[in-house]
Amino acid sequence: MILLLIVGLFVFVLACISLIGGLYRYKKMRETKGVVVGHDSALRSAKGYSSLATIVEFAVGDNKIKFVDPACYPWKRYRQGKEVTVLYLPDAPEDSPRIKSFWGIWSGCVICFLLSFLFIWSFIASCLGWKNPISPE
Numbered sequence: 001m002i003l004l005l006i007v008g009l010f011v012f013v014l015a016c017i018s019l020i021g022g023l024y025r026y027k028k029m030r031e032t033k034g035v036v037v038g039h040d041s042a043l044r045s046a047k048g049y050s051s052l053a054t055i056v057e058f059a060v061g062d063n064k065i066k067f068v069d070p071a072c073y074p075w076k077r078y079r080q081g082k083e084v085t086v087l088y089l090p091d092a093p094e095d096s097p098r099i100k101s102f103w104g105i106w107s108g109c110v111i112c113f114l115l116s117f118l119f120i121w122s123f124i125a126s127c128l129g130w131k132n133p134i135s136p137e
């Protein structure tokens with residue numbers, strides 16, 4: 001039972017660190033326009049379903065950069081040729097670009113907060129003596 005609290009608090013601390021790091025990094029990022037040049041099949045499941053990653057090209061000065069956005073979806077989120085807003089770090093535009101979207105930037109932080117809530121809520125429920133309605137003893 002105490003393990004639920006420890007894991008929940010640990011994941012909560014990770015979520016807070018992720019949030020602070022993300023805010024710091026987001027503050028340093030620059031915006032520019034890019035164009036979707038294609039899609040890449042990123043992951044395949046055993047049933048044959050795949051996730052699609054968006055391939056974007058943008059320019060910083062005379063340097064054209066092409067990257068695969070780390071956020072993957074089971075559908076084509078952006079059509080080919082669509083102009084999108086790209087975020088990048090000015091110190092390393094080749095290593096840091098991503099499409100500006102809430103889920104693409106904050107997904108890790110949101111998932112950590114949800115998991116920490118689940119563990120901490122489970123600890124509180126077990127301390128209050130709540131029974132599991134799905135598999136009662």
